[in-house]
Amino acid sequence: MSVIFWLISAITIAGALFAVILKNTVHCALALTVAFAGLALLFLGLDAQFAGFTEIMVYIGAVAILVVFAILLTRGSETPKDSVYSRFPVAGLVAAAGVFAVLGWAVLQSAGALPHAMQMPSATAKEIGYALVGRYVLPLEILALLLTVATIGAVIVALHEKEGK
Amino acid sequence: MFENLDQIFILLRNMVLGYLPEPLRPFVSVVLGVVAIVAIFPGLFALTTVFERKGIARIQNRLGPNRVGPFGLLQPIADGIKSLTKEDIVPTTSNGFIHFLAPLVLVVAVFMGFAVLPMGRNMVLVDMDCALLFYFAMGASSELAVFMAGWSSRNKYSLLGAMRAVAQMISYEVILLLSGLAVVMITGSLSLTKIVEAQNVYSGWFPHWYIFTPWGLAGFVMYAIAATAETNRSPFDLPEGESELVAGYHTEYSGFKFALFFLGEYLAMFSISGLGSTLFLGGWSAPFSFLTWVPSWIWFFSKLMLSIFVFIWMRGTLPRLRQDQLMNFAWKFVLPFTLYNLMVTALWRFLGDGWERWVVCTVLVIAGYVLLGRVSMRREHFGPRSYRYAE
Numbered sequence: 001m002s003v004i005f006w007l008i009s010a011i012t013i014a015g016a017l018f019a020v021i022l023k024n025t026v027h028c029a030l031a032l033t034v035a036f037a038g039l040a041l042l043f044l045g046l047d048a049q050f051a052g053f054t055e056i057m058v059y060i061g062a063v064a065i066l067v068v069f070a071i072l073l074t075r076g077s078e079t080p081k082d083s084v085y086s087r088f089p090v091a092g093l094v095a096a097a098g099v100f101a102v103l104g105w106a107v108l109q110s111a112g113a114l115p116h117a118m119q120m121p122s123a124t125a126k127e128i129g130y131a132l133v134g135r136y137v138l139p140l141e142i143l144a145l146l147l148t149v150a151t152i153g154a155v156i157v158a159l160h161e162k163e164g165k
Numbered sequence: 166m167f168e169n170l171d172q173i174f175i176l177l178r179n180m181v182l183g184y185l186p187e188p189l190r191p192f193v194s195v196v197l198g199v200v201a202i203v204a205i206f207p208g209l210f211a212l213t214t215v216f217e218r219k220g221i222a223r224i225q226n227r228l229g230p231n232r233v234g235p236f237g238l239l240q241p242i243a244d245g246i247k248s249l250t251k252e253d254i255v256p257t258t259s260n261g262f263i264h265f266l267a268p269l270v271l272v273v274a275v276f277m278g279f280a281v282l283p284m285g286r287n288m289v290l291v292d293m294d295c296a297l298l299f300y301f302a303m304g305a306s307s308e309l310a311v312f313m314a315g316w317s318s319r320n321k322y323s324l325l326g327a328m329r330a331v332a333q334m335i336s337y338e339v340i341l342l343l344s345g346l347a348v349v350m351i352t353g354s355l356s357l358t359k360i361v362e363a364q365n366v367y368s369g370w371f372p373h374w375y376i377f378t379p380w381g382l383a384g385f386v387m388y389a390i391a392a393t394a395e396t397n398r399s400p401f402d403l404p405e406g407e408s409e410l411v412a413g414y415h416t417e418y419s420g421f422k423f424a425l426f427f428l429g430e431y432l433a434m435f436s437i438s439g440l441g442s443t444l445f446l447g448g449w450s451a452p453f454s455f456l457t458w459v460p461s462w463i464w465f466f467s468k469l470m471l472s473i474f475v476f477i478w479m480r481g482t483l484p485r486l487r488q489d490q491l492m493n494f495a496w497k498f499v500l501p502f503t504l505y506n507l508m509v510t511a512l513w514r515f516l517g518d519g520w521e522r523w524v525v526c527t528v529l530v531i532a533g534y535v536l537l538g539r540v541s542m543r544r545e546h547f548g549p550r551s552y553r554y555a556e
Contacts, residue, residue, distance in 0.1 A: 024260075026316060027260075027263075030263065030313065033309060049293065049294060049295045049298075049299075050295055050298065053295055053298040053299050053301075053302040054298065054302075056302035056303075056305065056306060057298070057301055057302040057305045060302075060305060060306055060309060061302070061304075061305020061306065061308060061309075061335075061338070062305070062335070064309060065308060065309060065312065065331060065335065068309075068312060068316075069328075069331075072316070072324075072328075124294055125294065125295055125298070125355050126354075
């Protein structure tokens with residue numbers, strides 16, 4: 001693995017780590033943005049240009065801003081008075097180690113299952129477009145419906161009903 | 166001879182690379198391109214600041230800067246010296262790290278956008294298949310910098326300005342994307358070089374620029390509106406309106422950091438004008454087929470400066486839009502019209518060549534514009550304004 005891969009991974013992990021360690025919630029959101037950027041760079045390193053740029057556009061350009069707005073408009077931006085660390089560190093460590101073990105096992109299993117002489121699948125925007133409206137058109141339509149329902153639901157849940165209505 | 170003039174920068178670069186050993190060549194080639202961009206566009210920025218101040222002054226029946234050089238042309242040097250020697254005031258309660266980073270993130274994100282603009286024949290810094298997507302990804306990153314600036318200043322006016330700026334930018338970004346999408350649909354590629362090559366065809370004297378088609382004209386107008394809003398230019402400059410919000414999200418920045426914000430805003434204006442001329446105005450292609458002997462980069466920069474002139478003209482002429490007027494306009498009129506324009510573009514593509522598609526698409530665009538304008542921008546009640554907030 002090249003040096004660049006290690007550098008980008010270090011940035012991603014550092015970002016994700018600081019997103020849970022820092023006290024100020026907005027700082028955590030900005031550290032999470034660094035983690036998103038690192039992920040996008042990893043996608044680009046794998047020649048998946050569409051996925052990488054869409055990640056920047058969607059995650060950094062929309063999700064990070066949404067997270068920051070949500071923090072600012074609710075009361076989460078006040079710094080907590082108690083410590084941010086949990087009271088049961090051992091249980092947390094065991095749970096995290098368990099999840100990591102399962103994920104690592106799944107990834108390593110799948111790498112062994114692929115034949116070594118497989119060529120890289122091409123993931124140009126054109127291929128993704130053809131796949132989305134050809135083979136995966138039903139999931140695309142269901143996703144669109146799901147997003148519409150989620151948006152309408154969020155507005156209805158958050159809407160403050162007028163008095164006397 | 167004119168082909169050499171057209172490719173002169175490429176020839177110069179190849180000459181310099183010829184003196185270097187083989188392994189260093191790709192690296193130095195990229196560095197040369199980056200140095201050219203970093204030298205030219207801030208130089209154009211300096212010229213534009215004078216251009217703007219003189220232009221707005223003339224529109225307002227006054228003279229503008231005329232002391233520093235002939236016709237005030239050396240004013241940017243005076244401005245540069247001033248901003249470099251000013252004391253850099255950082256509020257004590259502000260969030261120091263993020264306060265420092267915000268202008269840097271803005272300028273870096275904006276400079277990255279220049280990497281994919283085709284400034285002449287064969288003159289792109291990075292020729293990617295997903296160039297348009299890359300450009301919009303960098304535009305999205307610059308919004309976060311605006312928010313960082315406003316929040317880290319620990320100032321209610323800055324925060325308010327930043328929130329307004331971000332709300333405006335995300336609303337108009339959707340419109341920017343959708344109006345560019347019609348061009349991608351017709352060209353069949355996200356690569357900006359292919360989009361320019363598709364427009365570089367001439368039938369008789371006239372070029373096949375997309376602005377000369379009905380859907381292209383509608384798309385260009387909406388792209389121009391969205392571009393003005395994205396870069397926070399008048400009439401959409403409520404986030405930095407001096408009389409409303411002191412100076413919005415860059416209140417607490419003084420000296421060179423303010424100059425960096427200013428630079429970032431103007432560079433964003435350049436790059437979005439460059440993208441607009443690439444998508445709709447044919448990029449580096451000449452307006453008439455008998456003018457193709459003029460070098461391609463001259464056409465690109467002329468179109469860029471023409472767009473800047475229109476921005477300055479709009480700033481001097483139109484009054485500022487209020488925040489709710491701006492948001493209403495975006496979500497109720499421009500966005501539905503952009504979606505309608507996509508359908509008209511699809512109809513254009515599938516009606517085949519001939520005069521029918523011109524007539525049908527023109528009628529549809531005009532009818533859609535009039536109907537949508539009448540229906541959605543109608544004021545329904547004139548009573549006191551009532552607001553419903555999300556808790």
